[in-house]
Each structure stands twice: as C-alpha cells, then as structure tokens.
Amino acid sequence: DILLTQSPSSVSASVGDRVTITCRASQGFNTWLAWFQQKPGKAPKPLIYATSSRQSGVPSRFSGRGSGTEFILTISSLQPEDFATYYCQQSKSFPLTFGGGTKVEIK
Amino acid sequence: QVQLQESGPQLVKSSETLSLTCTVSGDSVSSYYWSWIRQPPGKGLEWIGYIYYNGGTMYNPSLKSRLTMSVDTSRNQFSLKLTSVTAADTAVYYCAIYNRDPSKYSLDYWGPGTLVTVSS
Numbered sequence: 001d002i003l004l005t006q007s008p009s010s011v012s013a014s015v016g017d018r019v020t021i022t023c024r025a026s027q028g029f030n031t032w033l034a035w036f037q038q039k040p041g042k043a044p045k046p047l048i049y050a051t052s053s054r055q056s057g058v059p060s061r062f063s064g065r066g067s068g069t070e071f072i073l074t075i076s077s078l079q080p081e082d083f084a085t086y087y088c089q090q091s092k093s094f095p096l097t098f099g100g101g102t103k104v105e106i107k
Numbered sequence: 108q109v110q111l112q113e114s115g116p117q118l119v120k121s122s123e124t125l126s127l128t129c130t131v132s133g134d135s136v137s138s139y140y141w142s143w144i145r146q147p148p149g150k151g152l153e154w155i156g157y158i159y160y161n162g163g164t165m166y167n168p169s170l171k172s173r174l175t176m177s178v179d180t181s182r183n184q185f186s187l188k189l190t191s192v193t194a195a196d197t198a199v200y201y202c203a204i205y206n207r208d209p210s211k212y213s214l215d216y217w218g219p220g221t222l223v224t225v226s227s
Contacts, residue, residue, distance in 0.1 A: 032212045034213050034214065036214075042219070043201055043217040043218065043219055043220050044152065044201075044214075044217060045217075046213060046214060046215055046216075046217075049211050049212070049213035049215075050210065050211060050212070050213070053211075055213075055215070087151065087152055089152070089154075089214065091212035091213065094165055094167075095154055095156075095167040095168065095169070096154040096205075096214075097154065098151055098152040098153070098154070099151075100151050101151050101152075
C-alpha cells in the first residue's frame with residue numbers, strides 16, 4: 001500500500017493568509033494525487049485531481065502541484081469558508097489510500 | 108447532476124452483517140465505478156472498494172475476506188455487505204463515484220454519508 005503522510009497535522013491561520021499543506025508518499029508517482037476538503041458532519045468535497053487540476057466550481061485560490069513523493073496544496077488567500085480539514089488521496093495503485101488529514105483552524 | 112444517498116441500519120450488533128445501499132439519481136449505475144469509503148468517528152478516511160456495473164470488483168485487502176459488493180441496475184443501486192463486524196467497523200460510510208477516466212482517476216461525487224454503530 002502507498003502510505004501518504006500529511007504535514008502539518010494542523011495549522012492556525014488568519015483570513016488572507018497563504019496556507020501550504022504537504023503530502024508525502026511512500027512510493028513515487030507523478031500524477032494521480034487528489035485533494036479533498038471536509039467540514040464537520042459533511043462528506044469530503046473534491047478540490048483537486050491529477051495533482052493540479054481543479055474540480056469544477058473550485059475557486060482559483062486552491063492550487064496543487066508536485067511529483068514523485070511530494071505533493072502540495074496551496075490556498076493563496078484563506079477565506080472564512082476554507083476553515084476545514086484537508087485530505088490527500090492517491091490513485092496510483094490499489095488500495096486507494098488517503099493521508100491522515102490537515103486541520104486548518106482560525107488563528 | 109448525479110446524486111448519491113446511502114441507506115441502511117444505523118445500529119448493527121457485533122459479529123453480525125452490516126448492509127448498506129447507495130441509491131443513485133441523475134445518472135445510471137451503468138456508468139462509472141461505484142465506490143465505498145468509511146471514516147471512523149474523529150479519524151481519517153479508508154477506501155473500502157468499488158464495483159463496476161458488470162459486477163467487476165476491487166476490494167481493499169484489509170477487508171476483502173469479509174466484504175461483498177453488488178449492483179442492481181434495475182433499481183439504480185449498489186450495495187455493501189460486511190460480515191462479522193466489530194466495534195472497529197463503527198464509522199460513517201460514504202458511497203462515491205470513482206471516475207476511472209485516464210485523465211481523472213478521481214472520487215468525483217459523494218453521498219452525504221451514514222453513521223453505522225456496531226454495538227456489543
């Protein structure tokens with residue numbers, strides 16, 4: 001199984017801040033990395049697929065990049081509705097696996 | 108817009124079988140790959156497996172010995188059965204579309220989830 005390790009596990013930030021979340025994989029791959037946003041009591045919302053492509057309707061302040069074993073989600077200017085937990089997920093091989101999550105909290 | 112809705116018992120006794128159904132609206136189950144994911148309270152996400160409309164499956168090896176998925180094209184539903192459950196199977200269970208288009212390979216649409224509690 002591909003193990004995904006996210007860092008930090010939590011981050012405190014203010015509205016307008018730039019936030020970066022890292023997802024490190026136990027095996028390298030180039031493309032099949034996705035990001036999800038989850039708010040309490042809700043299903044995960046797809047944000048990014050294929051490392052850097054935004055899902056339909058996702059604001060441009062969300063961007064993804066990376067390759068090999070390191071992938072990054074950036075929120076360029078944090079908005080009030082962005083406070084949530086973020087998960088990375090790989091589709092390089094089965095079983096599909098998720099990172100442990102990064103909670104973005106209000107500073 | 109495709110919508111998914113999980114249904115089934117919210118309480119299951121230990122050692123018994125957990126059964127859930129996902130009803131699809133806005134598209135046909137004869138498209139996509141239909142996936143299940145779970146999330147124990149306060150914890151992260153675990154992919155359970157998927158089924159294709161023709162019955163082809165891919166299961167997480169950690170659950171494979173207890174797991175059966177099925178699809179009912181006439182009702183536009185797909186289902187999950189997990190046998191011999193324990194407290195460790197207590198989780199919110201989500202159904203989702205797994206888009207295996209080579210340009211995506213993504214879990215595109217999710218149901219709202221249903222909490223299943225295993226009691227002793």
